[in-house]
Amino acid sequence: MQTVSVNGYDMAYLEVGEGPPLVCVHGSLCDFRIWSATLGPLTRTHRVIAVSLRHFFPDRWDGIGDTYSIAQHVEDVIAFIEQLEPKPVDLMGHSRGGHVSFRVAQRRPDLLRKLILAEPGGELDATLDPEFKPGPSPLAARIAASAEVIARGDIDGGLQIFIDALEGPGAWKRLPAAVKEPLRDNATTLIGQTRDKRPPFSKADAEAIRTPTLFIGGANTKGALPKVLHTLAAHVKGARTEIIPGTTHPMFEQAPQRYCEIVLDFLAGS
Template sequence: MQTLHVNGYDMAYLEVGKGPPLVCVHGTLGDFRTWYAVLGPLSKNHRVISVSLRHFFPEHWDGAGSDYLMSQHVADVIAFIEQIAPKPVDLMGHSRGGHIAFRVAQARPDLLRRVVLAEPGGDLDASLAPATPASGAPSLAVRVAASVKKVASGDIEGALMNFVDAIDGDGAWARLPTAAKQQLRDNIFTLLGQVGEKRRPFAKSEAESITTPMLLIGGGDTEGTLSLIWRVLAEHIPGAKTAVIPGARHWMFEQAPQEFSKAVLAFLAG
């Protein structure tokens, strides 16, 4: 593990492989360990740099403070990339990290060569809202709010089960390997910050303004809003590519690492 001092914070990261830099940003309850399943294939041709965002493991945050903001995490990733050479870099984000990667592409396209969004999290504003809402799992905000109540009451395992099962289906938490459960458990108090992170919804004008080549990728079996958002964004991001990982859900890179890596590497090589 290494760190870079970024906006007054020591941002932890792992670096594997040689080649053009690929910066990877985890989602809710993740950290630099999120990408373990794909570090092997991705690092064959790339210098994979997997970051932990502010207040995530290896920090053990208690949820106190006012700097757990979407804007702060976006600014941190930008400042982190500014210290990476050579530039431009490739950037990949999953879920909440996909939202961050989208915002980085909006603000600083000069830093980026290509971007991969794996089921970016958030909401669509009225300009992008589909005529038929997604069925199945509720929005990210609803899931987080329900889990936060359980965290506040001390029911950590209940909060984790509620969150994971809402995304990947009933019984998903119980089926997770012990190491994957511990990673999520290590970051559980970041949910307290996420409630007030001030994440704004995606807008049509924002999607249309993206100039960096972008791949949007999703699990073939993902349900609810997470299965919808990336498809809607892809319709409005100029020249966007898409890929579906059959038989996988939201954590597709863990469930089908070879298929996920193949799609990412093909895009990055294009």
């Protein structure tokens, strides 16, 4: 593990392999460790640089303050990439990290060669979703309920609410102990996420992406994530979409070999 100062914060990251740089951005409740199952295949041809966003492990954040937001994470990732050589880099984000990576591509396409979005998190506004309703989404309401329980000190109780909302009832209890521990390490970030003010995706946002883009999804993912993925993919010019059978939201942990084959094929293409 290494750290680099970005916007006054020591961002931790893991760097493995040699070759063109591939920057990986994790999702909610995760950190740079989440990419471990993909490192073997990806580092055969790429220098993989997996970051931990502000306030995620190894940071031990108390959930207090206004320095946790999509906007801050986007600024941090931009500042991180600006310090890398060579540029442009390939950027891969999952879930919340997919949203962050999308916004980086929107803001600074000059920093990127290719973009990979694995079920990017977020909501669609009225220009992309005729059923759009202002106000908190169902998932945002679940996050708020989870964060409230975590803030009271019941880490496992709060995580159960969040994980079961994503993966279905009983999902938290079925998780192996080794999988639960990193989630506990990052539990307080959900408190910050309730104050996120994450902007929804718009048609103009999607049409503004000019970086060659790959969307990857799990065939069995529940909730709004598949709708967000397919809608964005339909409006990002030239986007490619791959769905991995038999997987859900953490598809690169469930089918790492297939996931990496898709990613490497995309990165190798012209």
